[in-house]
Structures are given as C-alpha cells and as structure tokens.
Amino acid sequence: MKTTDFEYNLPEELIAQVPIYPRDSSRLMVVDKETEKIENKIFSDIIDYLDEGDLLVRNSTKVIPARLIGNKETGAVVEIFLLNRLDINRWECLVRPGKRVKIGQKIIFKDDSLTAKVIEIKEDGNRIVEFEYNGVFEEVLDNLGEMPLPPYIKEKLKDANRYQTVYAKKGESVAAPTAGLHFTDELLKKIKAKGIEIVDVFLEVGLGTFRPVKAENILEHNMHEEKFEIPIESANKINAAKKEGKRVIAVGTTSVRTLESAANNGKVMAGENSTKIFIYPGYKFKMVDALITNFHLPKSTLLMLVSAFSNRELMLRAYENAVDEKYRFFSFGDAMFIK
Known part of the structure; x- marks a missing residue:
C-alpha cells in the first residue's frame, strides 16, 4: 500500500490557526461506515448520536509547556x-x-x-x-515554557488552556489529544445524564504524531513509541461494556491506539505499557466500535488509522466533502464522528 494513497488536496486557508469559542460550537461531520451516509452537524449535536449504555473512552493526558x-x-x-x-x-x-x-x-x-x-x-x-x-x-x-503548538499553527495562542482538554489530569504529553478539545464541562454533564459512562485512559502524545509518512510503501514506516496507562477501574468498565455488547466509543486516535494496544482475547489489560502500534487498512479492530476524531494531515498515520476504521475511499470522499464545506482542519479544527 502506497503513502500517496492517503493524499488529498487541502487549501492552506482551511488549516485552523486559532481555537473556536465555545469549544463545542465547532462543526461535526457524522460518517456512517455501513451506509456511507455523511451528515454535517455542530459538535454539541454529538449527544444525539450517543445512546444510553454507550461507553466513552477519553485520553485524559496533560500537555506540558514543552x-x-x-x-x-x-x-x-x-x-x-x-x-x-x-x-x-x-x-x-x-x-x-x-x-x-x-x-x-x-x-x-x-x-x-x-x-x-x-x-x-x-x-x-x-x-x-x-x-x-x-x-x-x-x-x-x-x-x-510555552505550549508546544504544531508547526502548521503560526498564530500565537492567547490562552494556553485551549490546547488542553477540560478533563486533562496527568502526564507529560508534548501534543494535545485534539479530538477531546471539543468537549466542555457542560456537554460532558449532559452526556453522563443521558446514561453514557465515561472512563479515562492515558497516552502520552509524542511529537511523532505530526510527522508524515515519508516511505513510499507504508509498511516501511517506523512508528514512534508512546507510553500509556489504563487504570484498573477503566479496564473493568471497558471489559464489562464489551461483554454486554455495548458500544465502546473512543475519543481520538490516541484512545484508539491505547485500547487496541492493550487488547488481549477480547479484553483490555490494565496497567502501564508502551506502544508502537501502526493501524492501517486491513487491521481488524478488537475494542473500538465508534470514533470521535479530528481531520488529519495528508499521508499521515492518523489518516491511515481512520481509513482502516471505515474504508479509504469513504474517508477520502468525506475529506473532499469537508474541503467543499469549508471545514476547519487539524488540531484546532472541526471534528468527525465515525459510527
């Protein structure tokens, strides 16, 4: 599989330079991987696509001023x-x-x-x-220290907390788990009130998350390594949800990488570990049933991951739609829900 299979044209003006206020007023593209239907919504509408009994898994790592x-x-x-x-x-x-x-x-x-x-x-x-x-x-x-904004963001960040999720707890990440930036405390309260469980995992996001794949053949790409932790309480709730047939919804690709790295015989293993997992089309997901994510760089491992979760053709069509609809891209950009 070639790296150029994951290329798309993105006008530079669609790369978000500043965060949007309030957080949950960003746009949300909803992609049904079975019917291939695409809807354009607002992020606060995510609650309409979450069902009672769903389990939301978020990466509660903290970004340091690196x-x-x-x-x-x-x-x-x-x-x-x-x-x-x-x-x-x-x-x-x-x-x-x-x-x-x-x-x-x-x-x-x-x-x-x-x-x-x-x-x-x-x-x-x-x-x-x-x-x-x-x-x-x-x-x-x-x-x-200063917040370690990605190289494609040229504007100076006025409020350092906007490159931090509202639920960040601990860790030494040098990049934000950006899908989580859309959540507000109020939205999380509404989600919990609807009967949706929320659990924390921790993956320390590294600089490698911004690096495009340079190898012509994606199998020749050397993945960066990241430390992660799944608390015992979170593991128990994730495993119970899988056993009961409930949806496990990952907030961000870092949560996906954590869950899939810790998967063993239909369960996740609690504790600390590290991962170099590379997820690309053909990968069989073990734990994740739905995914909240941002729009990713062309030829990146993250675009390959979401293409594996749905399919490459559908993702490229969704990204083309996002460009046509003038969505905002990358870290401070808009979101996608793949279900």
Whole structure:
C-alpha cells in the first residue's frame, strides 16, 4: 500500500490557526461506515448520536509547556523542545539550531532559574539534556515554557488552556489529544445524564504524531513509541461494556491506539505499557466500535488509522466533502464522528 494513497488536496486557508469559542460550537461531520451516509452537524449535536449504555473512552493526558527558549553563554538563542523524560532531571529533546549546540554546552533560561547541559547526542540528532533548577521542575516549566503548538499553527495562542482538554489530569504529553478539545464541562454533564459512562485512559502524545509518512510503501514506516496507562477501574468498565455488547466509543486516535494496544482475547489489560502500534487498512479492530476524531494531515498515520476504521475511499470522499464545506482542519479544527 502506497503513502500517496492517503493524499488529498487541502487549501492552506482551511488549516485552523486559532481555537473556536465555545469549544463545542465547532462543526461535526457524522460518517456512517455501513451506509456511507455523511451528515454535517455542530459538535454539541454529538449527544444525539450517543445512546444510553454507550461507553466513552477519553485520553485524559496533560500537555506540558514543552517549548523552552534560552541562550548559550555567548548569548546565541537556543530552543529546546522536550520529548521524553528519562529520569528526574534528564530529558530527550529536540535542540535548535542543533548543529551549534555541542556536548557539554550550557544553556541558560530566564532569570537563571533553569539551566541545561547537553550530555549526549543521539544518532537521530536528538539531544539528551540534563537540567539544573531550584524547586520543583514542573513549576519552573510552567513559568518558563510555552505550549508546544504544531508547526502548521503560526498564530500565537492567547490562552494556553485551549490546547488542553477540560478533563486533562496527568502526564507529560508534548501534543494535545485534539479530538477531546471539543468537549466542555457542560456537554460532558449532559452526556453522563443521558446514561453514557465515561472512563479515562492515558497516552502520552509524542511529537511523532505530526510527522508524515515519508516511505513510499507504508509498511516501511517506523512508528514512534508512546507510553500509556489504563487504570484498573477503566479496564473493568471497558471489559464489562464489551461483554454486554455495548458500544465502546473512543475519543481520538490516541484512545484508539491505547485500547487496541492493550487488547488481549477480547479484553483490555490494565496497567502501564508502551506502544508502537501502526493501524492501517486491513487491521481488524478488537475494542473500538465508534470514533470521535479530528481531520488529519495528508499521508499521515492518523489518516491511515481512520481509513482502516471505515474504508479509504469513504474517508477520502468525506475529506473532499469537508474541503467543499469549508471545514476547519487539524488540531484546532472541526471534528468527525465515525459510527
């Protein structure tokens, strides 16, 4: 299967640059994968497509302000983008401009409250950085860091909380589980009042989520790895829903990746693990019955995932419809419900 099979034309002006207010006033495309019917709605209408007894699974990871701007001792500006925490003080990072930052060099951040030293350069060019600071690292990061917006968003984010779901609880994600950005506290209360159960899983979203597939043959693509956790209470409720024949509805592709990675003989296994699962057409889903998602980049693993959940031709037709109807695309864009 070729990467070009998942290409579509997207006018640049349809890439959403700012979040919409209120969150649930974004648009919603409803796609029936059996009848192939496509409807154009508003996200708050999602409640009309959820039935009593359904189980909604959401990724309640928290996005950290992973982008840090500092200076070398010469005064040259350096950007450090946190990727993966290795221990209490060491992180794997992207460093820009990487070629000018050598092993042993010190980077100083505002007010000298945080310094960093490059202690290793990996084969892929990423740096292992050791931080020194006073107090609690998370508090220092909240004070100095910026939200790690995707590269296609050029506008500055006025409210950092808008790149965070209203139900974010814990974690060190460097990208938001964007399907969840459409939910408001009020909408979630209405969903619960209708008799729909909501459970949390946690997958730490990595930068690889933005990377297009560059291999001509998708089978040659090397997936990035992400840590996930399914609490025992969530696992029990998910397994009970599957046993009783109720729909398990994933909020976002990260929830899909978590559920499908933890699936074993018709159940999900509780606990912490990591996944490099690559879902593309031909994959047989084990846990997920319906999916709430955003509109994804051309030639991306996420477009391949939703194409596997429905079918490639239907997805490309839905995306063509979204372009014609001037939907907003990507992280701050509109949503799709595949049922």
